[in-house]
Amino acid sequence: MEGANTLPIKLQPSNLRPIAYRIFSKKHGLNIKTDALALLTEVVGYKFSFEWKGAKSQQFLEEVAKIWKIEDRGLFIDGPGLKQVLKELNTKSVASASAHRSHSTESGEITDKATRMDTLIDVEEEEEAINWEEYFKVINPSEQPPCTFDRHRKQFKLQADSKKHKNLLESLPNNLQNTIELFNNRYYLLFDRLSRNENFQKASFSSISSINKSLTSGNIANEITLIKNVLGRDGSKFILFGLLGKDAKDSYILEDCTDYIELNLSQTYKTEGSFYCPGMFVIVEGIYSASGRSSNQSNNYIGGCFHVSNIGHPPAERRDVSSENYGNLDFLGIHKQIGNTAVNEKVLKINKTLRRKLTSLEKTLLHHKFILLGSECYLDDFKILDGLKKFFHKLENDIIESQESEEKNTPLAIVMTGSFSCRALTTTNSLVSNISNSENYKSHFDNLANILSNYPNVTSTCKFILMPGKNDPWQSSYALGGSAMNYFPQKPVPRVFVSRLERLLPKGNLILGWNPVRINYLSQEILILKDDLMNKFKRNDIIFSNDLEAEKENLKRELSQDNKERINSIVRDGGGGEHIPTKIKQARKLVKTVLDQGTLQPFLKDLKLVNAEYDYVLRIEPLPSVMIFNDVNFDNFEVTYNGCKVVNVTRLLSPSNRKLNYVEYYPSNKRFEFKELYF
Template identity: 65%
Template sequence: MESTTSLPIKLQPSNLRPFAFRILSKKHGLNINTDALAVLTETISFKFGFDWKGPRTHQFLEDIAKIWKVEDRGLFIDGAGLKQIIKNMNQKSETSSFSDKATRSDTIVDVGEDALNWDDYFKFITPEDQPRSIFDKSRKQFNISTKKKGSLFQSLSENLSLSIDTFNNRYHLLSDRLSRNENFQKSSTVSISSLSMSLKDGNLANEITLIKNVLGRDGQKFILFGLLSKNANDQYILEDSTDNIELNLSQTHKTEGSFYCTGMFVIVEGIYSASGGSSNQAHDYIGGCFYVSTIGQPPAERREKSLDAYGNVDFLGIHKQAAVSGEKITKITKTLKRKLTTLERSLIDHKFIFVGSDCFLDSFKVLDGLKKFFQRLENSIIESIESDEKSTPLALVLTGSFSSQPLHTTSSSTTAISQSETYKSNFDSLTNLLGNYPNIVQTCKLVLIPGKNDPWQSGYSLGASSMNYFPQRSIPNAFVNRLEELLPRGNLILGWNPMRINYLSQEIVIIKDEYMNKCKRNDIVFTSDLESEQERTRRDSAIYEERIESIVQGGNRTEILSSKIKHARKLVKTLLDQGNLQPYTKDLKLINPQYAHALRIEPLPTVLILHDAGFDNFEVTYNGCKVVNIGQAVSENNRKLNYAEYHPSSKKFEFKDLHF
């Protein structure tokens, strides 16, 4: 259809209201406010004139409705939002005629192949930079806010409500994930007779029941989901959005392959007894006890499925529509995702280097290892430059603690000053060391992630992991000013713990914590665990005997998983099933509620890197998420530097040791 020029006319909102209602409200389910109707009337009067009832106006309203729904602006069209969308559409029409736009199947301008620059989609994101995303239980979607953190007084006043909402948000998010799991969906019956048989047999599939609905149903079997914690009587309880109930775990069999600690959300199956329980029977308390037969974790969901369910929202705030003012978060289109993935696979020379944790810069042994490592990296960069291979690492990540002793305040000001100077001298030593390798300085980004001994949290935690406030802020600039002067502008990244890296279509999460020891110490020991351990010992003995016999006979060896691999898989499954980097109670880890959203790993990231110095290296993939642990940088028992290289094009890790 050819575009025609029409003289503008003066329409009244009452003239356009039936037309707008038929398209925006009746067809697309949107409600237009009075101020938005006035803006729309003025625009259509000027743009289409006497042809305001024609097909071009119809398509114009269709485009507005589609863009409004794509940007998830809500059900009510307001004047300010409508002005932004119209401005956006006018800018796009400068490069193409209106008739061409009317025949498009969508209203989002695709990014051309030549317009994609990988550097635009490679960012380091701290919890302070990450937009706050809160799950809305009513809409089953995320509310994204890019509003900057307010004043200290305002933050303190919000902490109480945010602390309460932290567990509520986790509960509703995991409940929504379970509702999409086919194992926990309500069974559909084809007839009344089949429904009667199900009720008679007590077989209602794996439907999760709210705790308030078990009242008065003594002796019946249920599946419950909620937060595992303890009450004032030191009894285990399960709490959901409706109430809490006491648990009896004396005959519980746990699902193998996971840790179970207080503060985690679990699924329990068992029988409700109205006469059991040791708590006081208050009028507003569901009395009795729930005798748990089986306990398990809420199964995780693949990243692609979660992103599709939540509308492919840009949780990291990387992709922004240039035409929309402010920090409006957009949704990532499937076309853009495909182009990013294609570009990602073509960049085979890109890689990241992650050095093991506890890089004690006050240790001569660690400095010797870093010197040997920097020399090898410098030589490889020189060789790649001479051969035009361009295999320079994009980033070199060093993880703390950067001091073997925590930096803390003392009663003596002289001692405090000397401690600060000593800590600063550690990074001065690193600066002097890096100064000998100009190619590393000029080409690599250096990322520093703090540990429990690094300031300023070490001032009150004294290096205790349980007292370390999460997320942990970056190392203050005052200690690294010489290092900042050495590196080119923007090449020193002072990261938080945890922090994220957005590389094209991949989300890489890095965190430093003592996960394995914490899970082992706080894992609930069930009565059935002893029997299971004895059975496991007998089974392993039989496997060993079978393996020895097969070796003697020259047959194939039977593969036996070591205890370290089993524990690594348990840790990975627990974290990803919980969808949170700190699924514990406050006595195990203090959480800053202002940044609780930064600890969520739902949807699952592409890569999760755990810097647990108390455990060996491992690589485990679960539900498409690759989880690796990079242990201590330099062990006390040998002179060997531990690090890993990650190639994002193939999503492969290479663990390497450097003897020095």
Template identity: 65%
Template structure:
């Protein structure tokens, strides 16, 4: 420590030096509380030499450790205290002549430990990083809007609170949490920076070009609704929740207020669905008069005339992880069975960059690993389905004899019965219904017993659908009355299957659920999303005008055979024609990922358990998102680095063709397949 006497510095004295080193050089942002702590530390350690080279080297060391530990872009007071404590311990250990400080949980020593104990030569057991994670096993992270970071929430974090009070609190915070998270994402987007001078002056042009909101008019800063009031005739960009008031008028809500929207002249950014319950960005002009809400005595907000509406653009997974400090959102690091020193150092909260690189390298080397995903609606009470499964299992059994094929798991998606399992007035009938449902799984066990290689080497994952117990007993198979997340198929129906498989190889999954495979997060959801989006999509007046123009144009071109043929082959702008199936798939994917949630609707469209809302969050984006939507044909779309796939229905209404897909994680590659029986 310096021999200089301590002095009393003010944060304003140190701010220029801290800004030059931490912000300009290392790209970090120092919060006010952290600046106060750093100022106090520098005052004590360096005294009158607070401007010296040694003092600046000390700040450099703080920045180095902060980035090494992947703590994010914002240095806060609590995190800085931990780093300073680690620096102090390191200094003491070096003074005592120790080469490597042996302190558990010390992230600043990761590099030294790796070099000394030669961790790069250690072999990772991939099985420790191949896990099925149900919602009740997934750590709950809550976004802190002040720190701009996620905090791990313990189930016992609020002592004395009942389950009902926790549920009520979670319900109130449901949309508020989504709003804060998307707001934080937008604050990082280059086209929504305060000091941005984007030359894209017309959002309407982007909308007509089929683009999302990428550039805005002269000032593209998002304004809070409370700051709009009193500025009649001014142009603004607003962000908030799109919903309706009691009179049925569209309104936009943010954290400060709400305002009525007039969308009669609005152009929408093409390529997305727009439903109430979604968070949108609108550009338009504020009017102090107009709007039906102005007739209400308690409303003085005026009306916002929307010119363009669009979605908040999604963010790539690696960018989000970098900003949130590479958190271990699935809790896989702490549950792995690895004895690695690096794993011990990082514990459960973060995934260390060197360790992640090792996982990716191992992942790429396991080229024979694959997951087999069957289409949805695997009705076990259907003879056609059982015949198709027998043919598929035979093909998998044969492939297991090939050393170039290693199916790790077979994922079967319900509903596993064609009609909802419902109670009746007669207790005898109820027992019969349950026994009938159980007998279907017994039949599946009988079929699988003839394929010993599958039983020994593959995991069988069962995902429930809307007809499966126990939710179906009150929802009667209705999708909108079915709670999400939906719990697993009860074990009472799977006794024979469980006895057939080795311990741990029969997995009862929730809906949705996640699979962690080394560095990848694979999310699987069974829901009729496409029909839900189409039913609730808002029809703008401009959409109707475009439809009429297209009809008129088609009538004029009907007599010209050459033009008619060209129209079938080429798009309106001369581009190669994109099938309608692909267009709809892209709209679905873009809407879902931009919203950052698997259910971007009001609660009236889907019952959501608020205590598990965090498992519906898709921010950061998963590596792979598998939508088991039986009403849509298979597709594969990649958006912002996230691969989104739909498998389709297991067996169509006609024909004897079974649909499934194989996923090879080493190359992030899907192969859609079908087998005739």
């Protein structure tokens, strides 16, 4: 029997073929290849010994078939794919199997069958050392697998028709159907996250007495109710979840998958530490009134009004928890590129054993670092060019010193963020002017190439990642450098403008990134975004009546205090560590809002144009390991929320003095160092 201390047996594939055919082919419609049958035969012989024909062995084959079909791996079971499925099954049994592990004897240690199976599957990976360079990739949106959330299966799936998808990507982001799906996908994904949160679980009662006790005490579970289910229940209290927006009469509404309802926010208290803007998904608590609707509503509106007492955001979930719930999918496709997985495989998985190895390896690479220069790197500004000369000169000397001391403290990549021109590259009515504008823009990168040609160690060892801004082509040709007409994600700087820079750098060292862009470094996902998020949140943040009342009370209290009391209050708050600078509070609000919303653009289409076909690129679910904002209208900051470290890198050149701003990131311990270089 399984689990007994019996030696494994050596089976032949011909022995197992009839059973495998009956279970895989006749019952589940799958075809097993020769290499997969050989692997399965060896595993069954190790795991079940002389009971390889028994019920437990057949149940094991059933589980393999079910997982293969659930993960939609195709009709043909191959060796590499089967190895991944077996490792998943084995992970669940190793913990219990280790409790029965046999002890050493004079003739040697006889390990249990779970350990034997684990060794059998992992032996190839143990022998082959991991090359960290294979797991360091820059992933643009065009290279990221287009995974969408399936609300019925509660899992992500890969879009099957890649050619059709690429054609759709070129279309303008004004397709109504795509826009509707954009918000639908966000809604169902956030609702699925809430369903796992212990604060929003359905009530369960074991007896009638417990029901009566709950009703009399008022301790009703925080179950989220669909809007359609509140109709006809006048005066009842509910918790709703949906999209916050406005109707044609400028009244606030909440919309979910079933209906919408007007909101009365006159007595609303918000959960502190977040922004609240139209286009965000929020949780509201309050009382439904069948007759409390606004007079602005049309006559055929019978939904009543929802008087909101409290409003908040759907709380974010840690990266490891989300990854586990969604089957440890590889959303960047990095492991598919490296492995021998079939090109048409529809489910990308991250092996847990490999993830642990990558995490352990990155902790040993203490000398690895990334350098992120501040944004608005105007290559037509002589001050910035002088600053870049000083920066690259310093970096060249540092690389030479590290090579002499064998520390190898060389940056893996230097991220340069646009706009790369002070003025937008726009079209004119004159063909001569168009050519002149393009030539001027190209000359900016020629200037950068001239500077870098003096620093051979920098160019030969570092990758350069260029991320565009609002003044960069071709988007600037119709947006005229304005952020309102820019849509996300933004395509990279065209290669035609960087030909000289590309010839200077070794092949593969110049990477033209999109905005946003992701970097996969071993086990980490690093997301870089350039946008004026803080200004957008502040301009569109809802001002609640209770907020105004609180401000008035604070103002009255301050005016009633004399100078001595006011000074003592400030000293007391500062000395006790309770006083938090306003900019830190604002940074925390920004980070919490974006991560809770699970998207980089939690706005309506009138605030930010989003290419709906690229919605999966803007999704941050699961959370990245690290997020790097490039918001030039806000200071540098570093905030950690739910295990995700978020930093902001401000403008490259300080407007008040000749000071260059940049950040160094050390992925081995997720440490950021903000640097300033005077020149």
